[in-house]
Amino acid sequence: MEPQDGSAFNALSSEPKANALKINEWELGMFQDEVAASQGIRIRRRPSSGPPMDYVGPFEFRLQNESNTPRNILEEIIWHKDTEVAQLKERSLMNELDLPGLIAEVKKASPSRGVIREDFDPVKIAQAYEKGGAACLSVLTDKKYFQCSFENLEAIRNAGVKCPILCKEFVIDAWQIYYARTKGADAILLIAAVLPDLDIKFMIKICKMLRMAALVEVHDAREFDRVLGIEGIELIGINNLNLGTFEVDICITKKLLEGERGKINPLLGSPGLFTPDDIAYIQEAGVKTVLVGESIVKQSDPGKGIRNLFGQDISSWSSD
Numbered sequence: 001m002e003p004q005d006g007s008a009f010n011a012l013s014s015e016p017k018a019n020a021l022k023i024n025e026w027e028l029g030m031f032q033d034e035v036a037a038s039q040g041i042r043i044r045r046r047p048s049s050g051p052p053m054d055y056v057g058p059f060e061f062r063l064q065n066e067s068n069t070p071r072n073i074l075e076e077i078i079w080h081k082d083t084e085v086a087q088l089k090e091r092s093l094m095n096e097l098d099l100p101g102l103i104a105e106v107k108k109a110s111p112s113r114g115v116i117r118e119d120f121d122p123v124k125i126a127q128a129y130e131k132g133g134a135a136c137l138s139v140l141t142d143k144k145y146f147q148c149s150f151e152n153l154e155a156i157r158n159a160g161v162k163c164p165i166l167c168k169e170f171v172i173d174a175w176q177i178y179y180a181r182t183k184g185a186d187a188i189l190l191i192a193a194v195l196p197d198l199d200i201k202f203m204i205k206i207c208k209m210l211r212m213a214a215l216v217e218v219h220d221a222r223e224f225d226r227v228l229g230i231e232g233i234e235l236i237g238i239n240n241l242n243l244g245t246f247e248v249d250i251c252i253t254k255k256l257l258e259g260e261r262g263k264i265n266p267l268l269g270s271p272g273l274f275t276p277d278d279i280a281y282i283q284e285a286g287v288k289t290v291l292v293g294e295s296i297v298k299q300s301d302p303g304k305g306i307r308n309l310f311g312q313d314i315s316s317w318s319s320d
């Protein structure tokens with residue numbers, strides 16, 4: 001994700017910072033090898049590619065004698081594992097949200113609408129969403145009110161879906177975040193109307209540790225401003241639900257994004273989006289990525305539902 005000037009995200013790396021980070025990582029790797037060697041461990045963990053190009057530092061002299069060839073099969077396996085793990089860690093919600101796009105929601109029911117889709121097959125729906133151009137999937141896991149489950153999420157992940165998966169759970173305890181990770185979630189929802197700042201801060205740290213993204217959802221200006229003050233926030237979602245009346249009003253997004261808050265990016269608008277006009281309205285208000293459930297999940301062909309919602313085929317929008 002490119003840092004946005006003046007946004008809450010400009011702490012993210014620029015080019016020299018990224019180089020410095022690479023050098024730090026490499027030096028750390030060398031140091032870890034030293035420590036390991038002092039404990040009799042012969043397998044080197046340093047990247048087989050050697051130090052970054054412009055590196056000048058205390059380990060430089062080693063290069064003259066060391067080849068980049070693994071010394072034995074275990075070392076070869078470990079070096080390969082290093083690349084493999086780095087690639088796996090790359091699948092991130094943040095990477096997918098750079099472009100205008102869709103997060104498509106998999107849910108059978110909702111408290112306000114009752115059952116939305118009778119013949120509910122979460123894997124088929126998820127696959128159709130992915131094919132139809134969704135950048136990410138949002139999967140409800142609540143049983144009682146949404147008739148969904150963590151098993152759905154796990155089944156979708158195991159079916160080979162490549163999109164990152166946002167776990168739509170009502171998180172009240174950090175344990176749920178670990179659980180979601182074990183089931184295959186790449187991101188989790190945190191609701192500002194439910195969680196105090198300190199909990200959000202703590203949970204965001206856990207997400208970072210687990211390499212998950214946290215989508216923090218706000219309903220009004222007070223929640224929005226609270227969340228902007230919390231360190232480490234990367235994704236903010238606006239819920240167009242008026243918590244007082246429980247009515248959906250897509251003007252909430254527009255009002256919230258007037259003035260300074262409009263500089264924050266990326267943002268996700270939801271719920272209550274049904275037509276190309278709704279999408280245009282919300283995107284004009286400053287939201288790149290939209291999160292949509294009901295209007296597409298209830299279509300017998302969810303791919304067609306996406307085309308109708310956007311008024312165009314968006315299957316070429318996703319990065320894969």
Ligand SMILES: O=P(O)(O)OC[C@@H](O)[C@@H](O)c1c[nH]c2ccccc12
Pocket residue numbers: 105168217239270271272273291292293294295
């Ligand atoms: O189905 P809709 O109206 O397109 O909305 C999707 C999503 O925004 C909604 O399900 C939602 C928004 N915030 C939530 C928090 C928890 C559970 C669900 C939600």
